Amino acid sequence: SAVISQKPSRDICQRGTSLTIQCQVDSQVTMMFWYRQQPGQSLTLIATANQGSEATYESGFVIDKFPISRPNLTFSTLTVSNMSPEDSSIYLCSIIPDREQKTQYFGPGTRLLVL
Amino acid sequence: LAKTTQPISMDSYEGQEVNITCSHNNIATNDYITWYQQFPSQGPRFIIQGYKTKVTNEVASLFIPADRKSSTLSLPRVSLSDTAVYYCLVVDDKIIFGKGTRLHILP
Secondary structure, three states: OOOEEEEOOEEEEOOOOOEEEEEEEOOOOOEEEEEEEOOOOOEEEEEEEOOOOOOEEOOOOOOOOOOEEEEEOOEEEEEEOOOOHHHOEEEEEEEEOOOOOOOOEEOOOEEEEEO | OOOOEOOOEEEEEOOOOEEEEEEOOOOOOOOEEEEEEEOOOOOOEEEEEEOOEEEEOOOOEEEEOOOOOEEEEEEOOOOHHHOEEEEEEEEOOOOOOOOOEEEEEEO
């Protein structure tokens, strides 16, 4: 399976600031996603990161708050903008290398604490 | 979107076989059934995937009846390190996580 890395692994931020999270994959993949996991909760899909076009956001998530870039097939960024304490979560990127079976692989996550 | 239902939590003891059942009544013809394991502070890890009947790998077995409206993840001889949250997913166009089952293995 592909190796997925995320930067930073964790951060503590002040409210009102923004943080950009990077996701790097060691092979080219078409399907890449961003999830949020709040403390003690399951994973919530934020958006699908589409290479060469705008991301597709799920209900409750908007581009102004969570802008996503996908400049190529191995890299994506998620920015958490104008942060508030409610944004404190683990943010995970994931990939699906095989479109038919749709087995999903996750990065290690970025743990964000907003004060 | 196919929705899954699984027990919120389960307890078992070391050395026992653990079976976690998931129901997915609205599964579509082309959907696969996939199980993930998640430890605290880590991303979910793929365990096993199946379409019908039985699938076995070095970690677990997955049993799927003919109607595919449910599936059972079987973990043989669990250890303390199997304490985790286990997610059952029916994979269609969007991959949506349910609440998962918190499995607690006792010594």
